[in-house]
Amino acid sequence: MATIDDVAKAAGVSASTVSYVLSGKRPISPRTRERVERTIRDLGYRPHAGARALASSRSNVIALMVPFRPGINVQIIMQFVAGVVSAARAHDHDVLLLTQDDSSGVDRVASSSMADAIIVMDIEAEDERLPALRSLKQPSVLIGVPSDPSGLSCVDLDFTAAGRLAVRTLTDAGHRRLALIGASQERFDRRANYAVRMRAGATEEAELRGADCAVLPCEPNFAGGTAALERVLDEMPGVTGLVVHNELALPGVMSALERRGVRVPEDISVVAIGAADTGTALARELTGIDVPGEDIGRVAVEMVMAQLDGEALSSTRLVSPDVTPRGSVAAPAV
Amino acid sequence: MATIDDVAKAAGVSASTVSYVLSGKRPISPRTRERVERTIRDLGYRPHAGARALASSRSNVIALMVPFRPGINVQIIMQFVAGVVSAARAHDHDVLLLTQDDSSGVDRVASSSMADAIIVMDIEAEDERLPALRSLKQPSVLIGVPSDPSGLSCVDLDFTAAGRLAVRTLTDAGHRRLALIGASQERFDRRANYAVRMRAGATEEAELRGADCAVLPCEPNFAGGTAALERVLDEMPGVTGLVVHNELALPGVMSALERRGVRVPEDISVVAIGAADTGTALARELTGIDVPGEDIGRVAVEMVMAQLDGEALSSTRLVSPDVTPRGSVAAPAV
DNA sequence: ATGAAAGCGCTAACAA
DNA sequence: TTGTTAGCGCTTTCAT
Numbered sequence: 001m002a003t004i005d006d007v008a009k010a011a012g013v014s015a016s017t018v019s020y021v022l023s024g025k026r027p028i029s030p031r032t033r034e035r036v037e038r039t040i041r042d043l044g045y046r047p048h049a050g051a052r053a054l055a056s057s058r059s060n061v062i063a064l065m066v067p068f069r070p071g072i073n074v075q076i077i078m079q080f081v082a083g084v085v086s087a088a089r090a091h092d093h094d095v096l097l098l099t100q101d102d103s104s105g106v107d108r109v110a111s112s113s114m115a116d117a118i119i120v121m122d123i124e125a126e127d128e129r130l131p132a133l134r135s136l137k138q139p140s141v142l143i144g145v146p147s148d149p150s151g152l153s154c155v156d157l158d159f160t161a162a163g164r165l166a167v168r169t170l171t172d173a174g175h176r177r178l179a180l181i182g183a184s185q186e187r188f189d190r191r192a193n194y195a196v197r198m199r200a201g202a203t204e205e206a207e208l209r210g211a212d213c214a215v216l217p218c219e220p221n222f223a224g225g226t227a228a229l230e231r232v233l234d235e236m237p238g239v240t241g242l243v244v245h246n247e248l249a250l251p252g253v254m255s256a257l258e259r260r261g262v263r264v265p266e267d268i269s270v271v272a273i274g275a276a277d278t279g280t281a282l283a284r285e286l287t288g289i290d291v292p293g294e295d296i297g298r299v300a301v302e303m304v305m306a307q308l309d310g311e312a313l314s315s316t317r318l319v320s321p322d323v324t325p326r327g328s329v330a331a332p333a334v
Numbered sequence: 335m336a337t338i339d340d341v342a343k344a345a346g347v348s349a350s351t352v353s354y355v356l357s358g359k360r361p362i363s364p365r366t367r368e369r370v371e372r373t374i375r376d377l378g379y380r381p382h383a384g385a386r387a388l389a390s391s392r393s394n395v396i397a398l399m400v401p402f403r404p405g406i407n408v409q410i411i412m413q414f415v416a417g418v419v420s421a422a423r424a425h426d427h428d429v430l431l432l433t434q435d436d437s438s439g440v441d442r443v444a445s446s447s448m449a450d451a452i453i454v455m456d457i458e459a460e461d462e463r464l465p466a467l468r469s470l471k472q473p474s475v476l477i478g479v480p481s482d483p484s485g486l487s488c489v490d491l492d493f494t495a496a497g498r499l500a501v502r503t504l505t506d507a508g509h510r511r512l513a514l515i516g517a518s519q520e521r522f523d524r525r526a527n528y529a530v531r532m533r534a535g536a537t538e539e540a541e542l543r544g545a546d547c548a549v550l551p552c553e554p555n556f557a558g559g560t561a562a563l564e565r566v567l568d569e570m571p572g573v574t575g576l577v578v579h580n581e582l583a584l585p586g587v588m589s590a591l592e593r594r595g596v597r598v599p600e601d602i603s604v605v606a607i608g609a610a611d612t613g614t615a616l617a618r619e620l621t622g623i624d625v626p627g628e629d630i631g632r633v634a635v636e637m638v639m640a641q642l643d644g645e646a647l648s649s650t651r652l653v654s655p656d657v658t659p660r661g662s663v664a665a666p667a668v
Numbered sequence: 669a670t671g672a673a674a675g676c677g678c679t680a681a682c683a684a
Numbered sequence: 685t686t687g688t689t690a691g692c693g694c695t696t697t698c699a700t
Contacts, residue, residue, distance in 0.1 A: 023679080032686080078402070096429065
């Protein structure tokens with residue numbers, strides 16, 4: 001591998017000049033720049049990442065901690081990751097993959113200077129990793145909002161607004177008796193922010209609109225979905241609008257609807273909240289609020305970069321939800 | 335951050351001794367070792383990754399190139415990744431995430447010495463990345479087998495055997511008229527190894543057992559699945575055994591079966607090939623061949639490590655498939 | 669069993 | 685506008 005000295009020699013300049021051509025941190029005459037750039041290309045020169053990191057104390061790597069626990073929505077995870085990686089590349093950074101269960105990962109990566117910053121996904125209300133993150137010298141960004149986000153930067157979908165929007169979509173169509181099939185009881189028990197805020201937004205908005213919104217926690221799988229739907233049909237006969245905030249249960253819900261002969265949207269209107277392409281496992285697409293995974297990942301990277309550039313205090317950014325009509329909402333039958 | 339000199343000073347030894355305590359590359363007296371280790375713990379010392387990489391020309395990082403194109407089975411991707419990451423950690427390595435569309439990723443990572451080796455997923459028959467990989471100084475391992483694997487190391491499920499096994503599972507139960515709902519036409523056209531070999535194994539085994547096996551390419555989505563199943567029912571009335579090798583189409587297939595009133599396994603037996611937890615989007619679990627994503631990822635890392643240790647030539651390792659009975663196969667009706 | 673010292677390849681003062 | 689030089693923190697030979 002060619003080194004910076006090889007390039008310098010071949011181009012007839014000093015090593016620092018090559019370095020400055022690459023970094024743009026000081027003016028270079030057009031002639032020199034041209035010559036150096038040609039040499040770099042000819043030799044196929046690439047700075048040694050380690051040497052650069054050592055000298056500049058910047059690795060140009062950001063670490064990303066991804067959850068791999070079961071019952072998680074892999075679809076959306078991949079979207080986040082894709083967003084993070086592509087945004088990072090756009091800022092000339094690479095991404096180091098950490099997993100949730102690698103408990104010492106944050107410390108290791110931080111204190112060995114492998115990464116300049118850390119993005120952590122799937123944050124719980126009382127996340128165990130928060131203390132470690134707070135005491136880091138590197139900046140970090142959380143995807144998800146803990147109950148105490150002080151001193152930390154967070155991004156997430158605005159789930160309160162999403163709850164409101166989902167309900168409003170139904171009440172605007174004329175529905176007054178709604179049911180929310182939401183996250184699992186376990187998620188609510190652990191006060192998972194997204195589950196709790198979604199529910200809060202939905203119930204508040206329902207109240208505001210003079211509507212009724214029952215909430216059913218639901219296991220994140222097919223059987224959970226069918227079970228929840230059975231309960232709605234059997235115990236809440238007046239319900240004409242359904243909000244489903246549980247991608248893994250959604251196939252179960254839809255299948256049960258069909259089996260019970262309930263038509264969508266003629267008999268029941270459905271609004272889904274989840275990854276954009278959840279519909280692929282379904283017979284039909286649903287009107288819904290697509291969690292913009294890629295966008296959120298992108299924003300996380302922007303926040304990281306801002307912090308690395310010395311701008312930006314810790315703050316929480318909530319991305320506004322949008323509803324995409326796909327024909328599963330209509331006026332209730334009279 | 336504490337440096338190796340800080341540790342050396344505090345422990346009253348030289349920096350090289352600290353280094354050797356850490357690497358175990360030369361004998362250290364128990365007393366010294368003890369003292370140094372205590373100091374390391376007290377100071378929370380961690381070697382600077384860049385400095386280490388610079389001095390040793392080893393980054394302890396392996397790069398993993400992950401596909402993000404649509405129509406891919408995210409489930410299985412995540413399993414591979416999980417397997418790779420955990421195996422890498424077991425070998426004291428971290429994982430750098432590269433994406434398919436980052437075309438220069440391989441070169442960048444290799445020639446900047448960011449990674450000691452590269453694992454590439456989702457290999458096509460005539461993969462464009464092969465030349466770059468062949469000319470690398472770092473070792474690489476492909477997940478998937480190209481049409482010409484010479485000079486490269488590959489791991490994959492043995493799809494030929496999987497095809498055979500799926501068919502044999504059905505013929506052993508007494509079925510003689512089978513249909514294989516496989517990958518999309520586009521995959522076959524590009525001669526994707528897994529699709530082609532799976533089909534070959536299935537048809538060979540069918541012939542061997544005196545059975546008949548129709549092959550239907552199928553779009554990787556719900557509609558594709560229903561369409562393929564409709565064709566089976568309408569154009570191949572004698573079929574009693576179904577092999578589905580297309581996870582994204584599987585929900586469509588199962589839903590269409592139910593809608594047409596075809597019972598599983600009473601009327602038709604079904605064998606599925608795919609990610610272990612594909613069943614979560616389905617009403618019922620299916621007898622099937624679970625692609626052992628984590629295992630394959632793990633094997634890829636083992637192969638990488640072997641190459642880094644100077645053992646191991648390039649070779650292809652095919653992991654043997656197993657069938658897991660889940661009650662969707664029975665003897666055909668008489 | 670341990671230490672001293674020479675790099676590894678780069679960046680960023682400091683000089684000119 | 686460019687060059688010289690002193691590290692960055694570690695590994696590893698060479699000495700002892």
